[in-house]
Amino acid sequence: MIKRISLLLIVIFNTFLSQGQSTTTVLKEKSLVKGQTIYLNSKARLGGKNRIVVPIRLPANTVAWYYSFTTVTTNNAKQHVPGSGLQMQIAKLITDGALNLISAGLVTNIVSQLIKPTGSGAVDVYLTDANGLKQFERKDLVGMYAVNVPTFYSEGTAQNSRNGVFQIPIIRNDLSLCLRNPSVTEGVAVSVDVVAIVSSKEYRDIWSTKNISSIYDDCLNKFSVKDAEAEKACNCAKSKVSTSYKPSFYLALSDSKRTDVLQEAMKRCLQESDSSGISGKEKRIQEITELVKGQEITKEYAGAVRSYNELIILGANSWQNYNGLAYNQLRLGLFEDARKNITTGLGKNPEDLSLLANLGNYYLLTNKYDQALQIFQKYKNKKRSDKKKFKDILSEDLKEFERLGFDNVYFNKTRQDLKIK
Incomplete structure (x- = not known):
């Protein structure tokens, strides 16, 4: 009986909320990778890796996501590369009203308002799905990585680039950023930031x-x-x-x-x-x-x-x-x-x-x-x-x-x- 009364009270309370409050769509940023430094060996150097995969696991209700990278040429595997502050930039644009939801799954393009980081090295970054990932990780008969370029999405791919910032309209959870050092002689340290924009409903006590x-x-x-x-x-x-x-x-x-x-x-x-x-x-x-x-x-x-x-x-x-x-x-x-x-x-x-x-x-x-x-x-x-x-x-x-x-x-x-x- 107590449970039935409690349920009734919840229903009544929620009825008042639904009548009294206004539903508002709110955009929030969520950092998925924050200033992670990745070191990639040159192709000629033994040991270590000259390629790596950053899997992208998007939160529910993601309407867009972004990534940025910057590079430093170095053979020091402990080299730290500062991040681009991508999350803080996007958070400010949301607060300022520069980033808005146009329709479900589509937000305004703000790449031009984001600061593009500087870089001194070069790296290949491919945005791939599960099939492209398999191609990227394929090895040849002697156990070396194949040189074939994986199938990729051009919206999030940069080859032989020092830096970049991208807004990605593709919302899937089988995506990966595949990073490769194209240099034969020089190592490279790469800093990567990944931020998702999540849409949610908020109930505000305002008159509809x-x-x-x-x-x-x-x-x-x-x-x-x-x-x-x-x-x-x-x-x-x-x-x-x-x-x-x-x-x-x-x-x-x-x-x-x-x-x-x-x-x-x-x-x-x-x-x-x-x-x-x-x-x-x-x-x-x-x-x-x-x-x-x-x-x-x-x-x-x-x-x-x-x-x-x-x-x-x-x-x-x-x-x-x-x-x-x-x-x-x-x-x-x-x-x-x-x-x-x-x-x-x-x-x-x-x-x-x-x-x-x-x-x-x-x-x-x-x-x-x-x-x-x-x-x-x-x-x-x-x-x-x-x-x-x-x-x-x-x-x-x-x-x-x-x-x-x-x-x-x-x-x-x-x-x-x-x-x-």
Whole structure:
């Protein structure tokens, strides 16, 4: 059971990461051979070798690789030849943005920006595959190395050269650099550097275009009238949210918390845009007020929720609007959202019977009957300012919830305890 819970938590966490983070392709350099000095005898000198093989084992996700070499003419087998610093050069070019991934397996050619090392000797370097390697290592009948040149790739081959730097587009793991001293009399020391460029995916906690667009869409869906002013406010709101919160944090919030954050941003944006004058704001409040009356008549509860939210964001935050918002949320089964707005409304008018009835409705619909009955019993004989009795309000509410399909065992019990017909 613990394993199943842990797995579920991992899935949920990864879901938030995938939503909140942006995948970025990153290039990194990896040194395969770093300034290795190789001494090659002359052909005439007995003992030692006049040829050697440097196998190339490329890491996974290699998109290009490079090698450089430099030489010194010497008969001292212990001669050290400084490397070319190829890895540091490539690392700097990646950091500076000079080396970029054009497409899978193809990067910009930067050979012209790499420092070509100097050299004083000469060496043959062949880039070969497995077949070429066999040819390079073949010996004649008396046990001497054959003089045949192996088949090679021209992109990485240099014959009788003092130095060189190459970018190799061939990505295979049967490749080798075959080095040979062509001189009959002089030995040569060779320094070799090999660097691979590896492509990897990194997840960064930055807003993706898709997620920023979703903030805008969520904002626009909260407006009943989706006009130019609404679009302007939502462009502003998405900017405020995306600059104030990391995506992983914002997307890990509950739906209600994200709604609170977004609505606060919308409110600030509308207040800022209204600095030019109050008339536009008042006109919009009037339009939404008329709209919500129609939505109540046509029973468009989701639309009414949007309208009441918009009125509150626009500054029309009367207890009546909080009550209207909460009642429609109860109709939609958004119980906790309704409770929050009932509480806010009661803070503005703690004795309003409609808000108190809805608080009782909240307890009733969430099966907290004792708390609901306590409110109903206390106010059952009270009348609203329009002379409507509390029990009549409650009777209408119960019928409405039943019409909407809420199946609650406490509805009839409420009627019996309060003697409601």
